[in-house]
Amino acid sequence: MDVELDLTLPIGGREVRVALRSSAPSIAIVGPSGIGKTSLLRAIAGLSRGCRGKVQLRGTVLQDDASKILVPPHERRIGWVPQEAHLFPHLSVRENIAFAARAPSKTLDDELGITALGITALLDRAPSTLSGGERQRVAIARALACAPQTLLLDEPLVALDREARAQIAERIIEHCTTHDILRVVVAHDESDLTALAEQRFEMTERGHP
Amino acid sequence: MSPLVLSLVIACASALIGMPPAIALGWVLARRTFRGKTLLSALVLAPLVLPPVVTGLLLLRLLGRRGAFGPVLEGIGVSVPFTTLGAVIAALVVGLPLYVIAARTAFEGVDPRLEEVASTLGASPLRVLTRITLPLAWPGLLAGAVLAFARALGEFGATAVLAGDVPGETRTIALAVYAALEAPRGEPDALRLSLLSVGLSVLALVFHELLLARHVRRAGRRA
Amino acid sequence: MTRFGALLTLGLLLGCGGDAARAPLRVAAAASLTDVLEPIAERFERSSGTHVELRFGGSSTLARQIEDGAPTDVFVSADSRWVTELIEHGLGRDRQTFATNRLVVIVPANASETPRGLRGLTTLEHLAVAGPEIPAGAHARLALASEGMLDALTARIVSAPDVRGALAWVASGEAEVGMVYATDARVEPRVRVAFVIAPNADDPIVYEAIAIGADDDAAAFVRFLRSEEAQRALADAGFGPAP
Numbered sequence: 001m002d003v004e005l006d007l008t009l010p011i012g013g014r015e016v017r018v019a020l021r022s023s024a025p026s027i028a029i030v031g032p033s034g035i036g037k038t039s040l041l042r043a044i045a046g047l048s049r050g051c052r053g054k055v056q057l058r059g060t061v062l063q064d065d066a067s068k069i070l071v072p073p074h075e076r077r078i079g080w081v082p083q084e085a086h087l088f089p090h091l092s093v094r095e096n097i098a099f100a101a102r103a104p105s106k107t108l109d110d111e112l113g114i115t116a117l118g119i120t121a122l123l124d125r126a127p128s129t130l131s132g133g134e135r136q137r138v139a140i141a142r143a144l145a146c147a148p149q150t151l152l153l154d155e156p157l158v159a160l161d162r163e164a165r166a167q168i169a170e171r172i173i174e175h176c177t178t179h180d181i182l183r184v185v186v187a188h189d190e191s192d193l194t195a196l197a198e199q200r201f202e203m204t205e206r207g208h209p
Numbered sequence: 210m211s212p213l214v215l216s217l218v219i220a221c222a223s224a225l226i227g228m229p230p231a232i233a234l235g236w237v238l239a240r241r242t243f244r245g246k247t248l249l250s251a252l253v254l255a256p257l258v259l260p261p262v263v264t265g266l267l268l269l270r271l272l273g274r275r276g277a278f279g280p281v282l283e284g285i286g287v288s289v290p291f292t293t294l295g296a297v298i299a300a301l302v303v304g305l306p307l308y309v310i311a312a313r314t315a316f317e318g319v320d321p322r323l324e325e326v327a328s329t330l331g332a333s334p335l336r337v338l339t340r341i342t343l344p345l346a347w348p349g350l351l352a353g354a355v356l357a358f359a360r361a362l363g364e365f366g367a368t369a370v371l372a373g374d375v376p377g378e379t380r381t382i383a384l385a386v387y388a389a390l391e392a393p394r395g396e397p398d399a400l401r402l403s404l405l406s407v408g409l410s411v412l413a414l415v416f417h418e419l420l421l422a423r424h425v426r427r428a429g430r431r432a
Numbered sequence: 433m434t435r436f437g438a439l440l441t442l443g444l445l446l447g448c449g450g451d452a453a454r455a456p457l458r459v460a461a462a463a464s465l466t467d468v469l470e471p472i473a474e475r476f477e478r479s480s481g482t483h484v485e486l487r488f489g490g491s492s493t494l495a496r497q498i499e500d501g502a503p504t505d506v507f508v509s510a511d512s513r514w515v516t517e518l519i520e521h522g523l524g525r526d527r528q529t530f531a532t533n534r535l536v537v538i539v540p541a542n543a544s545e546t547p548r549g550l551r552g553l554t555t556l557e558h559l560a561v562a563g564p565e566i567p568a569g570a571h572a573r574l575a576l577a578s579e580g581m582l583d584a585l586t587a588r589i590v591s592a593p594d595v596r597g598a599l600a601w602v603a604s605g606e607a608e609v610g611m612v613y614a615t616d617a618r619v620e621p622r623v624r625v626a627f628v629i630a631p632n633a634d635d636p637i638v639y640e641a642i643a644i645g646a647d648d649d650a651a652a653f654v655r656f657l658r659s660e661e662a663q664r665a666l667a668d669a670g671f672g673p674a675p
Contacts, residue, residue, distance in 0.1 A: 042325075045325075045329050046328075046329075047329070072328075072334075073325070073328040073329050074328045074329070074330075074332055074333050074334070074337075076329070077331075078329055079329065079330070080326060080329040080330075082322070082326060086320070086322050086323055086326045088323060088327070088341060089323075089345070090344050090345055099327070099330065099332070099340065100330040100331065142330065143330070145330075146329075146330045146331045152329075266600075269604060269606060270604075273604065273605075273606045274605070274606060275604065275605040275606065290558075290590075290601075290606050291558060291590040369592065369593045369597060370597065370600070373590045373592055373597075373601075374563045374591040374592060374593045375589075375590060375591055376591075384593060387593050388564075388565040388566075388593065389565070390492055390493075390496075391492045391563075391566055392492070392565055393492075393495075393513050393514060393516075393517040394517075395565075
């Protein structure tokens with residue numbers, strides 16, 4: 001699964017150049033905090049206004065300033081699991097997930113492994129009543145529900161306890177493999193990374209290797 | 210129509226008609242940056258700092274028969290001065306700044322990251338607006354409508370200039386009180402009307418506060 | 433020496449402060465008299481040595497303030513009802529009429545046609561007058577009624593909460609015609625007088641003054657308004673003479 005990035009991003013008040021190429025089915029992006037990993041994910045998702053350059057995912061050019069191509073976020077077939085879940089507070093868990101699903105009345109479980117993610121009991125709850133770990137699981141389910149071709153995961157396991165992490169990581173990998181989804185992961189924890197990603201890129205002061 | 214009913218009708222009409230422009234302007238000011246944004250904001254807020262009579266005169270200059278838009282309006286058979294429509298427009302323009310400020314605040318209170326996530330989940334900008342932004346902002350937007358309604362209830366200066374003081378058509382509570390006080394022993398009438406007006410305004414403001422509290426509860430930047 | 437100096441200084445101060453020691457005369461007057469009363473008050477000051485403090489406002493507002501106890505010595509009113517009201521409450525005396533006014537029909541200064549009489553007004557779209565509760569508005573409606581024109585023109589009447597509002601409508605061309613006082617029309621260059629309404633003996637437009645309280649100066653001021661000097665100033669401003 002091809003990934004090609006050649007971007008100049010505003011990060012922390014500076015303009016930073018990031019370049020990356022990969023063919024692996026899963027990529028991890030690591031680096032010290034504040035270096036811009038989340039900014040990079042946002043740029044890939046199309047949410048970064050000030051980002052210039054080229055983004056190519058799986059053979060599709062999503063952004064190319066030279067050819068004046070800029071695909072808007074909602075057309076990029078990307079699922080984004082942000083670091084803080086960001087569940088829609090006015091919708092129940094079920095409605096949050098259904099918002100992302102393309103066809104309205106799918107049996108969510110079959111597609112997304114709701115049970116495997118451990119959120120069946122939460123379906124009718126309001127997001128504000130959930131714990132951090134529960135919210136994160138729902139965010140994962142929601143991102144999977146939009147049938148993405150690429151999944152961007154920003155610290156997806158950080159709110160879960162040790163036992164749950166391995167289990168959820170497995171679920172994510174299984175889903176991505178079955179549905180042929182490219183995984184781009186930002187994480188701190190070494191064991192998280194080993195679980196979730198094959199190829200690893202490190203963001204340093206000078207950019208990517 | 211009695212001044213009370215007329216005031217209610219005019220205030221409701223101006224709050225309803227003002228909703229689309231207020232929401233649109235509030236959204237643009239909350240979510241977009243562009244050249245001339247400060248100027249737009251200043252224009253919208255101008256009636257807040259101008260004496261209402263001046264606002265009325267400006268409206269007359271724009272919408273009167275000899276005004277900038279006079280011929281256009283005449284062409285479609287619409288007459289603004291001295292009519293109930295004129296009273297509605299005066300109330301609308303005077304209340305719009307408050308409305309826009311409230312709408313802008315309501316939209317600014319919706320976490321933009323929620324809109325971003327919705328976008329990445331495949332929702333078009335329209336779907337984001339209707340399924341995420343507006344549902345989260347609506348208590349604040351409604352609070353703005355109520356505030357504009359309350360302001361319209363008390364409107365005098367601009368109405369007097371643009372619409373006049375025609376009993377049954379444009380004589381609102383404020384104008385009726387003014388007229389009642391002209392004559393000796395007019396206090397009972399004036400007092401009765403004033404108490405009605407104060408009562409309605411207080412009700413509106415209490416409702417406004419309740420809506421604001423609800424807005425804060427709903428659209429908080431959590432989850 | 434020192435004591436004598438102190439007494440001398442004291443004596444001089446008391447002597448020079450002769451005028452300042454007398455309280456100023458507080459006159460509350462209808463706003464329509466603003467321009468004409470100021471020079472009249474100045475002349476009164478010169479001849480009587482009493483300083484005059486003028487304050488202007490709507491007759492109804494001023495009368496209410498007086499009823500509520502606002503310190504006032506003279507009330508100059510454009511609205512007879514309020515003069516009567518104050519007298520009935522025992523607040524005023526020495527009632528004098530010192531001027532009259534006339535109604536005029538005005539059109540915008542650049543109007544192409546000039547109506548010649550009340551009957552000529554039926555073809556025009558808007559007739560601007562003050563509201564019926566305002567003296568000017570009441571007089572205007574009575575003038576129409578006495579010619580039998582009130583019913584015919586009622587639909588065309590647009591009311592302003594005060595005379596100046598009606599005047600502004602005609603001045604801006606929004607209303608093709610209006611009925612205001614002659615003195616109002618004079619101050620607005622963007623209107624011209626089409627014709628004058630003959631005075632109605634049953635409904636005179638009068639300006640009255642009363643003295644509030646027992647002060648001699650107050651009564652003197654009220655009388656001064658009927659003096660030749662004051663009457664000339666009033667005539668210059670377009671008011672009619674005291675009857």
